Amino acid sequence: DGLLMEIAGSVKLFGGLAPLLRQVRSDLAAAGFRALSACAPAPRAARWLARGAPGRCITDIGALPAALAPLPLQTMEIDARTYTLLADSGIRKVGDVMRLPRDALARRDAAAVRRMIDQALGRLADPRPHFQMPQRIDSRLELPVPRHDVDVLLFAANRLLHACCSQLAAVHAGIESCLLELEHEHHPPTSLTLTLGTPSRDARRMALLAREHLARLPLPEAVSALRLQADGWVSLAGRTADLFGTQAPAPGQRREAGVLLVEHLRARLGRDRVHALSACADHRPECAQRRTDPGRSVPAQPRDRRPLWLLPSPQLLRVVDGQPLHGGPLQLVSGPERIESGWWDADDTASPGDALRDYFVAVGPGHERLWIYREHVPPYCWYLHGLFA
Numbered sequence: 310d311g312l313l314m315e316i317a318g319s320v321k322l323f324g325g326l327a328p329l330l331r332q333v334r335s336d337l338a339a340a341g342f343r344a345l346s347a348c349a350p351a352p353r354a355a356r357w358l359a360r361g362a363p364g365r366c367i368t369d370i371g372a373l374p375a376a377l378a379p380l381p382l383q384t385m386e387i388d389a390r391t392y393t394l395l396a397d398s399g400i401r402k403v404g405d406v407m408r409l410p411r412d413a414l415a416r417r418d419a420a421a422v423r424r425m426i427d428q429a430l431g432r433l434a435d436p437r438p439h440f441q442m443p444q445r446i447d448s449r450l451e452l453p454v455p456r457h458d459v460d461v462l463l464f465a466a467n468r469l470l471h472a473c474c475s476q477l478a479a480v481h482a483g484i485e486s487c488l489l490e491l492e493h494e495h496h497p498p499t500s501l502t503l504t505l506g507t508p509s510r511d512a513r514r515m516a517l518l519a520r521e522h523l524a525r526l527p528l529p530e531a532v533s534a535l536r537l538q539a540d541g542w543v544s545l546a547g548r549t550a551d552l553f554g555t556q557a558p559a560p561g562q563r564r565e566a567g568v569l570l571v572e573h574l575r576a577r578l579g580r581d582r583v584h585a586l587s588a589c590a591d592h593r594p595e596c597a598q599r600r601t602d603p604g605r606s607v608p609a610q611p612r613d614r615r616p617l618w619l620l621p622s623p624q625l626l627r628v629v630d631g632q633p634l635h636g637g638p639l640q641l642v643s644g645p646e647r648i649e650s651g652w653w654d655a656d657d658t659a660s661p662g663d664a665l666r667d668y669f670v671a672v673g674p675g676h677e678r679l680w681i682y683r684e685h686v687p688p689y690c691w692y693l694h695g696l697f698a
Contacts, residue, residue: 311359313352313437330366340472341450349373352437353429357403360384370431377429378404387422395422403429442480446473446487446539455494455531459523462491462532466519467512469537474512483508483545489519491526492534499528504575506568508543521576571603594619594648594694614670616680616695623692626681633681633691637674644669647685668694 316329323329330348337344347358348366354373358365361380367373380403382395400406406414407426414423427433450465466489477483485505490498501522503515575583584600594615626633633639645667666682673679680695 311356312440313356326366326368341468351429351431352435353425354431357384357429373430374407378402378407382406385422385425391422442476444540444542446476446537448472449534449536451534452532455533457528457531462523462535463516463520465535467516469535470512470515470519473537473539474510477510477542481545482542483510484539484542487515487537487539490536490538491528491532492536493530494533496529498536499526501526504572506572508545510545518572518576521573525577617698618696620694623694626691626693628691633671635673635679635693639671639673639679639681641669641671
């Protein structure tokens with residue numbers, strides 16, 4: 310179809326009409342579009358010129374009759390019945406229609422054609438509906454020949470990502486994730502999801518994630534085309550540049566950097582290998598946390614000090630004359646903190662069950678700080694459970 314743009318208000322900004330038109334054509338080419346374009350004071354005239362005489366630029370409304378007259382009748386986009394009616398009357402050019410008397414067009418039941426001529430010449434208003442950008446991106450890029458090379462695939466993905474971010478910037482929106490599909494000739498598409506964590510329209514950030522994924526993505530065969538899909542747009546305000554042209558930091562920029570680091574690690578190591586810890590309502594240390602999605606929850610701070618490193622399972626300590634040993638005698642510096650919990654899941658093999666313990670902070674011979682406990686039921690054994698940083 311086509312796109313009509315009102316550009317009069319932007320001519321001065323681009324330094325004239327010619328630079329503006331060059332920029333439009335350059336951007337269309339960079340986005341992978343081949344377009345026929347023309348410029349005229351009336352929208353219908355611009356469309357007809359683009360179809361019949363691409364490249365023409367008419368700025369004087371008085372020059373429109375001479376510019377439109379040589380165009381073939383097909384450029385008017387009239388219905389088949391009216392076209393046949395006019396063609397059977399020997400009409401071949403737009404100029405032939407212009408020379409017909411109004412009553413002659415009325416007799417031929419072609420009054421709508423006269424209205425189109427008046428709109429094209431700027432004599433009659435030609436209101437147009439505003440373009441509403443679809444809230445979804447679905448773009449595809451076919452490769453000249455199927456390729457396996459990561460650099461080639463990344464270059465093609467970059468084109469799709471930059472086009473996506475340009476579209477998002479036009480409506481001040483961002484996305485939290487997008488789907489990149491790699492199409493093959495004899496296999497189903499290979500899909501990878503680029504998860505950003507926070508709404509963004511930063512093509513460079515997306516490209517870095519794509520590189521991490523593509524470098525480790527097994528492909529059943531060469532890729533013949535790439536397809537990018539993104540929906541769930543989120544309103545995203547722009548950032549103001551400072552005096553020196555650098556972008557001013559946003560309030561959540563540090564958080565975005567942390568989220569980006571997590572996504573890089575997940576792309577490199579796998580999503581199931583990168584987690585955060587979140588506090589649980591359980592007094593037993595080994596059950597007081599669970600794995601969660603990074604950035605989705607904030608662990609609660611316990612009232613009492615806890616070690617940074619909790620052992621996977623408590624380590625039995627040797628005891629001499631009631632003194633726990635770990636590379637030598639341990640000196641108790643604080644405690645006890647009694648924990649009695651877990652009786653309800655004593656039958657669960659995956660749970661430590663009932664915990665009846667007195668916890669202490671101890672200092673070892675090398676001045677390391679340890680978290681140990683003593684069972685307060687027979688045989689009253691001592692265990693090492695954690696290490697302080």
